[in-house]
Amino acid sequence: MLVTPILHIQDLTKTYQSTGHTLTVLDNINFSVEEKATISIVGPSGSGKTTLLGLCAGLDRSSSGLVELNGIRLDTLSEDARAQVRNQYVGFIFQNFQLLPTLTALENVMVPLELRGEKNIKPQALELLDKVGLTDRAHHYPSQLSGGEQQRVSLARAFSNKPKILFADEPTGNLDAETSEKIVKLIFDLNREAGTTLVLVTHDAELASKTQRILRVKGGKLVSDELTGV
């Protein structure tokens, strides 16, 4: 039986115009990710991996090529339509957490659900905070939380809208080793539990090795695509 890919990338190219000449950041990338798979995109700084993540998640529009997420072509959609897709199917985890500083932990988790117009979401959000071990910190503001705590809130938020695919950009990049370990465990546990596809950008080889598949990007090109055997 043929499995439909949740993410399908074909001939993806991204260029920027800079002081008269064209800068190619991504050059003709092709790959697909199956549902519930875990993959990591690795590469040195400036290789284009974050740009690739942004394009896959519909945060930006490609210069040419096709991006299909859950069967929806993102490259032809308007920004607002892509926002709706993100709200429906996508979860995010960022290196620097990206919590809204004026919202409490609980409110940060609730935002994606509120956006959908869902009712009685507080219990759901509290349950998620409980899962990441932050029940007692629900009414704290991000500035009152430690880095690890902030990332856990961010995790709870990422799973709050029950996404089909989770994009994580260097999720442990700003954390110490011990906290990183806990966060990584949480990501993979929650991911497994929710049956979510995970796309991870990192240059941490150990973290990458925890995913089923590793895509290597260098100089804007996909240089290897290997299975880890996980």
Added chain:
Amino acid sequence: MYKLNFPWLVQMAWRDSRRNRSRLFLFISSIILGIAALVAIFSFGYNLRADIDNQAKELIGADLVISSNRPVDPKMLPLLDSLGNRRSRERSFASMILFPKSQGTRLVQIRALEGQFPYYGALETVPASAAQSFRNGQQALVDKTLMLQFNAQIGDSIKVGEVTFQIAGILNKAPGQTGISATVAPAVYIPLRFLPQTGLEQKGSRINYLFYYKYDTPTNIKQLVDKLEPRLEKEALNTETIETQREDMGRSFKDLTSFLALVGFIALLLGSIGVASAIHVYIREKLRSIAILRCLGVSATQAFLIYVIQILGIGLLGSILGAALGTLVQQLLPQVLQDMLPIKITVAISWLAILQGIGLGLMISLLFSLLPLVSIRNVSPLNTLRLSLESTGMFRDPLKWLVYGLILLFIFGFTYLQTEKLREAAYFTLGVLAGFLVLTGMAWGLMWTVRRFFPESWSYLWRQGLANLFRPNNQTLILIVSIGLGTAFISTLYFVQTILLNQVTLSARENQPNMVLFDIQQGQREAVAALTKQQGLPVLQEVPIVTMRMEEINGLTADQVEEDSTAGVSPRAFQREIRSTFRSTLTNAERVVEGTWHGKVLSPEDTVYVSLDQNYAERIRVEVGDKIVFNVQGALIPTVVGSLREVDWNRIQTNFRVIFPIGVLEAAPQFHVLMTKVPTAETSARFQQAVVRQFPNISIIDLELILSVMDELLDKIGFVIRFMAGFSIITGLVVLISSVLISKYQRRQESVLLRTLGANRKQIFLITALEYFFLGGLAAGTGIVLSLIGSWALAKYSFETTFTPELWPVLLLFLLISSLTVFIGLFNSRAVVNRSPLEVLRSEG
């Protein structure tokens, strides 16, 4: 299609503002004062309007007033005596009076009254009974300012012409009289029946004849006036009713309140610029939050609306506070303006004014925030991954141009609603735009120049101070525009006031006459001149004056012109009495601009060529070569317009609209004017007493007195304007403070870094001081230059006088504004300087 989910947007706006409310309030605080100024003026205007409506009766004192500035034709008397149920008559004119006890003399307005006027309101006197009792004997009511000036008591006497009256009471208030009018020409009421004995009623005297009517039964006065008017107008009789009084006063005070509202509006505009810049910085700081929201699926419109709701909320709060403050300030306005108003001003809360103020506040905070807010639409969710440096410039976003257009339309619309004149509204809008553009240009020019010619060899502190002017997130543009506009406004007000005062005092300089004697009868001429010389005073000018009317212009009479509006002649030409003179030469205040000057008529058969003031000729639509027949007190004199003159009316000397050549009017009934210069107040008093005693009919204008009254008047008007302009000045300061505070939030990081790297407090202070000195200095300098140009243009084209600004006040203003900028800059940066870097870094969290 995306659902907006409005309740959620409101909730998000509320949540998002949580940790910024005090800052948001700081942004909006700059419009509070503007709103307050406008609400105060609007409330004052509405209350004044209501007061005028309520007090119009007391202002005019009767149901109908008919007046004329020349004796009424006896054939009209039966008609005039048939009107109303109760009637009063008054003759009013300027004359000298003498206080025998103190030997003081003064030009006053004599009001010779017969009947029970006023029928509404009252002559307010001390004792109250005097208002009635003076009518029964040879008694007078004397204005309180006169009583004070000459230290007179009730029971003392005054001499009016040949008759001595006993002072029955002190006049505190009469219908229609203002504090100012009482200072210029204080009133003295006497019974009309004594007027002939005073000997002041002579041919050529300028007397106003007034007839007051009261109707006991309800009568349609308007209908009556409409019916009577054609007949009355033919006899040059004017009518006034409670209704026309209401309209006239309403109109003139609308002008006053409109003017003040525009002054207040400038404060609001200034504040709005502050709002725009503050919101700009605020949104810039919110970029990350907006990007996160976009990442989570918020649409561009939703993100935009979250901040629009925030601004509207805080704008509403600011406007309500402004309206409350304005309602309080309104209590002060009557005290400031009471002297200029003939009515009692009541102070009441005007809900309409409050609503208008709040509406205006909301509109202006939204309009001016839209400029930075529209860029929210372009914030990419990609900013969560890396902060994008791509920004949509002002010129690339067409919506920004739309907002600019809306702002201009709003300014124009508001001004038009105030002035109801398209042209003035357009000039005001263009003026604001020009000021804004010049200052923006200056700011850009400064940034470009500093960057282009950056003094690499200067010490680090100077370079850092200078570099702050053009680096990212700089406050150069907003500070230069707001401080510059504020300075320009303040100094223009100052200059205009000095122009007005100079204009008056210039005329009073050396060798210019400072005393005018008029109403000198033909037979008194030589004796008065002799008396003047005998007192050791020069006769600087002696001019005969002949009163006349126009009978025909190019063969057309007043009636024919009235019937045929296409005749090309203004009906106004016939209505006014003309005071003309005759002489053979021009004075140095006049210049022939068209036609030829004819100074002499040699034989009675010759054509009489008259010369007209150019502007007057234009108004009555008469040109060189036109034929005019003058009625000189019964004798018809045909003339031809020989020349038109440009006249400098600002000189203290007699100027005339119509001048006859010599050889025509010598035998006509005439009176004379004599001008002299008195060196001291004592000489002036002595001379006035001598003239009044010998020639009681002659009136004397002491220009020193007029000057001091003018001074006082301008001072009062100046105070009102300064009071309103004060709102702009304080708003400018609030904008300055909030701009500096906003930049503080941005600068904190860098200052902390500098301190971490080892910069000491003094160095950071110096860098900040230098930066604000450059900003304050340039802004104040540009503002002053702008106002110099504006004031020069006003002086040249509007006041038609020369403009020589004083250097010291300008320099003082410059220093004051620049040092204030530096002070506020330093004061608000002290938090960064005084706290330890670690403390600041932690609190940044």
